[in-house]
Amino acid sequence: MLEQSQRTILSTIYVCQIEGTNPIEKIKRKTAFSDDQINSKIEELIKKQLVNEDKKTLTESGRDSLKVVLAGGVFDIIHPGHIHTLNAAKELGDALVVVVATDNTAVKMKKRRPLHSQEQRQELVNSLSMVDLCLIGQEDDIFKTVNNVRPQIIALGYDQAHQEKFITEGCKKINLDAKVARLQSPIPDSSSSKIEKEYGESIHGI
Incomplete structure (x- = not known):
């Protein structure tokens, strides 16, 4: 031990x-x-x-003695939902690696340009105490990063569209036996898009 x-x-x-x-x-x-x-x-x-x-x-x-957890997302505006989700992800293992989406992937996912560049978002996530390493993702194939990290657990946030079956099948193709954990947020209404929208409305209302 x-x-x-x-x-x-x-x-x-x-x-x-x-x-x-x-x-x-x-x-x-x-x-x-x-x-x-x-x-x-x-x-x-x-x-x-x-x-x-x-x-x-x-x-x-x-x-093999280390349990590595992989989580991903855009992380454009860090909010309480992110903090809770990443803390929950870290509790699942010894090391937490977070992948931030590239700017182009973020546009596809959110239908808008992120407020912060991929490098800024990487720096922001790297500064969080529960995160051991933050990487910028690969645009053409998310499993390139998964193969580089080779986690035992892949943690999906409460609002992430990636389906467990897609992740599991992708892992099988790179001979990785990783478990998929779906994390719950106590603040399901927290999202960067919602915060940005409400902030914009409050500014216009001044």
Whole structure:
């Protein structure tokens, strides 16, 4: 059984492996451990054959020991429904990876241009404490990103149109056995479109 600090280190190494960055600084920020403590804990994980000798990548066993959750959306205006949904998604596993839709995909989904660019939306979501990594999606094939992340759980928000069957069948094509979780929001009326519409009406009413 892994300690929480070991899970945090493994999930951070996993995220940095996708980003292509050095995990030490990020582990330091997340745990407040010193460099010596981090090195000592990584050495323990190398002995358990969960981390490779390079200290920057996970072994197959290390990756299998982590439960990764994938969630996606436009995230144009972050509202309480998003926060609740992402918190619920994070509770399902060790690491939460969020994919924001590209600007073109957002237009197709919402029938309007997003207020914020895909890079701004990525930065916004990356700043949320429950999110371990935020990626910009692929326009032509969502399963390219799914294959890159290889999550054990794919979390769908309460207002997402993606059907479970479509996700399950897409995962089978890339030999991924992922469970689909449908998350509920306590604020079903919360949506970026509704907030934008009400805000626009209130401005015009002034």
